[in-house]
Amino acid sequence: xxxxxxxGSPPRTEPAQDPPPPRDIPSGRRTWRxxxxxxxxxxxxxxxPILFFLVFRYLPMIGNVIAFRRxxxxxxxxxxxxxxxxxxxxxxxxxxxxxxFRNTLWMGFLTLLFCFPVPxxxxxxxxxxxxxxxxxxxxxxxxxxxxxxxxxxxxxxxxILASDGPVNHVLxxxxxxxxxxxxxxxxxxxxxxxxEVWQTAGWGTxxxxxxxxxxxxxxxxxxxxxGANRWQQTWHVTLPGIRPTMMTLLILNIGTFMAVGxxxxxxxxxxxxxxxxxxxxxxxxxxxxxxxSFSYAAAIGLFEAVIGLVLITSANQMSxxxxxxxxx
Amino acid sequence: xxRPTRGYRxxxxxxxxxxxxxxxxxxxxxxxIVARSFSGERQIRAGEVTLWPKGFNxxxxxxxxxxxxFWRSYGxxxxxxxxxxxxxxxxxxxxxYVLSKKDLRGRGxxxxxxxxxxxxxxxxxxxxxxITSLGMKNSIWAxxxxxxxxxxxxxxxxxxxxxxxxxxxxxxxxxxLSTYGILWRIVxxxxxxxxxxxxxxxxxxxxxxxxxxxxxxxxxxxxxxTVYLRNLIAGATTGSNAGAGTDQLSQAAANIQxxxxxxxxxxxxxxxxFVQRYFVSGVMLGAVKG
Numbered sequence: 001x002x003x004x005x006x007x008g009s010p011p012r013t014e015p016a017q018d019p020p021p022p023r024d025i026p027s028g029r030r031t032w033r034x035x036x037x038x039x040x041x042x043x044x045x046x047x048x049p050i051l052f053f054l055v056f057r058y059l060p061m062i063g064n065v066i067a068f069r070r071x072x073x074x075x076x077x078x079x080x081x082x083x084x085x086x087x088x089x090x091x092x093x094x095x096x097x098x099x100x101f102r103n104t105l106w107m108g109f110l111t112l113l114f115c116f117p118v119p120x121x122x123x124x125x126x127x128x129x130x131x132x133x134x135x136x137x138x139x140x141x142x143x144x145x146x147x148x149x150x151x152x153x154x155x156x157x158x159x160i161l162a163s164d165g166p167v168n169h170v171l172x173x174x175x176x177x178x179x180x181x182x183x184x185x186x187x188x189x190x191x192x193x194x195x196e197v198w199q200t201a202g203w204g205t206x207x208x209x210x211x212x213x214x215x216x217x218x219x220x221x222x223x224x225x226x227g228a229n230r231w232q233q234t235w236h237v238t239l240p241g242i243r244p245t246m247m248t249l250l251i252l253n254i255g256t257f258m259a260v261g262x263x264x265x266x267x268x269x270x271x272x273x274x275x276x277x278x279x280x281x282x283x284x285x286x287x288x289x290x291x292x293s294f295s296y297a298a299a300i301g302l303f304e305a306v307i308g309l310v311l312i313t314s315a316n317q318m319s320x321x322x323x324x325x326x327x328x
Numbered sequence: 329x330x331r332p333t334r335g336y337r338x339x340x341x342x343x344x345x346x347x348x349x350x351x352x353x354x355x356x357x358x359x360x361i362v363a364r365s366f367s368g369e370r371q372i373r374a375g376e377v378t379l380w381p382k383g384f385n386x387x388x389x390x391x392x393x394x395x396x397x398f399w400r401s402y403g404x405x406x407x408x409x410x411x412x413x414x415x416x417x418x419x420x421x422x423x424x425y426v427l428s429k430k431d432l433r434g435r436g437x438x439x440x441x442x443x444x445x446x447x448x449x450x451x452x453x454x455x456x457x458x459i460t461s462l463g464m465k466n467s468i469w470a471x472x473x474x475x476x477x478x479x480x481x482x483x484x485x486x487x488x489x490x491x492x493x494x495x496x497x498x499x500x501x502x503x504x505l506s507t508y509g510i511l512w513r514i515v516x517x518x519x520x521x522x523x524x525x526x527x528x529x530x531x532x533x534x535x536x537x538x539x540x541x542x543x544x545x546x547x548x549x550x551x552x553x554t555v556y557l558r559n560l561i562a563g564a565t566t567g568s569n570a571g572a573g574t575d576q577l578s579q580a581a582a583n584i585q586x587x588x589x590x591x592x593x594x595x596x597x598x599x600x601x602f603v604q605r606y607f608v609s610g611v612m613l614g615a616v617k618g
Contacts, residue, residue, distance in 0.1 A: 063450055141351045206612065
């Protein structure tokens, strides 16, 4: 605070009898009563936002208890009576659940394998472009898919892969029969990961490019003097320079491992591709909202969330131990 | 400057080719969709449309423009986007302002309440149960209220407010302005840059969203354009109309899909060249401060 020089001795008198306390008492020394008296208008502004967080963010967290309680549609959102682990047992012995669980792991793994490194490579390549206009143009174009609705991305994906679309057109010129990509389970993962890379690669480069621009030029100079060629400079200076960014994004990616592109899968899959496309979140959507088994689906959702939590915490721990970067 | 080596020049060439490929691969799907939307059905079915429209015609545009359901969904999108953005901007701005008060008692807790929700959320089912029991189904509030504060946007705005010179507010306070007056007459007029950026973030995200409407809007006359488009796509994927006799019809449907995709993306594509740098700087700010 710029006025803190004025703070001689804070008034020690009875707070209730104080005149409005001087503005410059550090908040640590102000009592709640003083703070409320002085800042009640500020606190009043916070009321609606806090109400928002309590109702739409925290109440649903508590609402997860219906995973252990019988829930009646139209009844209390916290369920009617305790049933213990009944719903957990139910999905653990449900073969359909294990199938979607396997699919989720597959899809999460493939997404991580492809969507994580592509932005890094792209950023490194962009970083080598000396002409700013060209660099900016490539960047602007590569961000574009990020700004489109996922519905549009799904629509475009399907049109491109349609039996009369460009991909089949190319296949036809090689004398290949058209493939009905969208109906074939063995193609789903490729399509999903491919469209994901297409949509996210460019946008993902932003943070890496920012990290690259902060690397000290002297480091390159020193490496050159030591006789490092371009590749060695990349390996020994550039990559270590963006390592904290890489680790942070890797942890975040691992944290969303279980929640694989739920919305996009919803848009791209169909009963024919369920064998490979159906993941935990789409399965719980169908059981919960389409079949009204709210408690059962809530139990699955809780299970999914716990795995996600375990993943992100262990990734964070590992990162802190090995490279010294962590989210918290 | 030291001279680039021969190997590096080769690399530059290869790099140029790779980046050109990236541009082509990114843009080609758009070009193809636009070309399809202007093409004749026969030419599309023969797989002839690649870069340019073949058998140029505006029939499909005429069909879509003449379709009341499409316009209604488009109108819904506009309405939902405007209302949701107003609600979101209001709540985000006032909370960001509160959080930017560095000497506010309990500020840490107020920030914590928000940031915690970035890492933990209730999940689909409890949210659905909540919205349904609040009786918000088939109402615009099911879309506007549950998404009213994006914590990411909140942190960006908070960072902006924190960087404002404190003397301005102090002077205004001495002149007798209340907190509300300071926010309204001093802070907001000076924050046009961040307000414009946040407006943009929210508008684009509400324009693009489909899932909350899909979940909570049962009646077709309440669908936004994204859900309208989704239903077109879903009709095409389930193969329900892929029978031989309805080939003509499904072909027309594919054509209508292209037109709908183009029209739904159009507002975004139109403003994109002007706004993308704001997004980029917003993301950087959020990443640094968040």
